[in-house]
Amino acid sequence: RKEVEQDPGPFNVPEGATVAFNCTYSNSASQSFFWYRQDCRKEPKLLMSVYSSGNEDGRFTAQLNRASQYISLLIRDSKLSDSATYLCVVIPFSGSARQLTFGSGTQLTVLP
């Protein structure tokens, strides 16, 4: 079983739609959680951190449920420019190690 699992999609949605991505992680001792965005043939870039209290950044809302080991990302009013792969990322607690553990990514295409 992979440490971080995501629905691979693809999600094809019309402009203006609301879309939600889900992610589960297996290590209950994981400490930090993020969503990264990766455009085709580009490097991953941090979209937002995820906190237990939930957090919002404009049209993007992230939620963390530690009891269920579940992370979500909600995108409202989708734009064409939101088309990308969204990577769920966890930092497991492991001494000095600070590596990011990535899910396989969920591909989103926003259609005109």
Next chain:
Amino acid sequence: GAGVSQSPRYKVAKRGQDVALRCDPISGHVSLFWYQQALGQGPEFLTYFQNEAQLDKSGLPSDRFFAERPEGSVSTLKIQRTQQEDSAVYLCASSLIGAGGPTNEQFFGPGTRLTVL
């Protein structure tokens, strides 16, 4: 530019050849990470440096993979006797300190796309 740079951007190697991939982190960043991203997958951790010290190399897939950062800045990932399964994008990331918290963001370079024939 002030970002992470990697070279070469593309590398084609014949099976059995040795390759060296270079990463220039953001100036002043203490931590440096190497990741391997296969097609259709998320990046997977290879190794981690804090300054010149290699603190974690648990992700290196075999002893053909070797990384160094001798002066705590530029890093080189070397792959000896390349195999077809080594074909992937190799990403380098740097962060100011460790990446244990939301303020210690890892910034990624554009990657080196390695194709082994």
